[in-house]
Amino acid sequence: MLGVTFQIADNRLALSVRSIVEVVPSVGLKDVLGGPAWLAGIALYRGHVVPVIDLYRLANAGKCPEHLSTRLIIVRINGEGDQRFIALRASNVDEVSELPDVVESEDTPPSDQPDFGRMMVHEGQVIRVLDLDRLIPRSYRKEMEELTGELTT
Numbered sequence: 001m002l003g004v005t006f007q008i009a010d011n012r013l014a015l016s017v018r019s020i021v022e023v024v025p026s027v028g029l030k031d032v033l034g035g036p037a038w039l040a041g042i043a044l045y046r047g048h049v050v051p052v053i054d055l056y057r058l059a060n061a062g063k064c065p066e067h068l069s070t071r072l073i074i075v076r077i078n079g080e081g082d083q084r085f086i087a088l089r090a091s092n093v094d095e096v097s098e099l100p101d102v103v104e105s106e107d108t109p110p111s112d113q114p115d116f117g118r119m120m121v122h123e124g125q126v127i128r129v130l131d132l133d134r135l136i137p138r139s140y141r142k143e144m145e146e147l148t149g150e151l152t153t
Contacts, residue, residue: 003099004073005127007092009061013116013128014099015088021074026064026089032147038140040064040089042148045074051144052087053136058114064089077132077141086136086144099127112137 003014004023022045029041029052040054052072056064064070071093076083099122115134120127 001099001101001129003097003129004093005095005097006055006071006073006090008055008059008090008116011059011061011116011128012125013055013090013130014097015073015075015130015132017096019075019130019132021076021085023093024072024074024087026066026070026072035147036140036143039144039147043072043087045072045085045087048085049148050074050085050087051148052089053144055088055090058135059116065091067091069094075132077136084145097122099129112139114140 002017004017004020005012005014007013024045029043031041032039032051035041038053038058040052040057043050043052054064056062070089070091072087072089073093074085074087077086100120111134114137115131117128117130117134120129
């Protein structure tokens with residue numbers, strides 16, 4: 001699996017490049033009043049209003065730091081009958097690596113809590129490999145759609 005690696009606090013994570021639309025600088029975020037703590041705000045991406053999830057806050061690890069290596073990882077997720085863009089905000093988004101494939105278990109249904117994926121050891125580092133369907137629970141998706149779904153540019 002070819003994956004983009006990044007950081008949440010002291011944890012190294014990866015996301016398959018197949019899940020990623022684009023990686024962009026983390027600038028120009030607008031606050032969403034009344035939004036959940038894990039929602040860093042919204043960003044404009046190619047004419048779309050995109051909710052931005054702060055992966056640090058989602059993991060209860062504080063707020064994502066403002067570093068030059070902090071980026072928005074633009075991904076598509078399945079919404080109610082369509083696909084939507086969302087952005088994942090993380091630090092040290094800096095590397096594309098060839099990683100061993102991780103097989104997710106189909107036995108366990110996605111929970112209503114964020115799941116940061118399976119752990120693997122790669123080149124002496126423990127890395128968690130994210131599965132977008134398990135990372136962002138349906139209730140969180142619904143909340144994002146309610147807060148940002150009516151916005152257009």
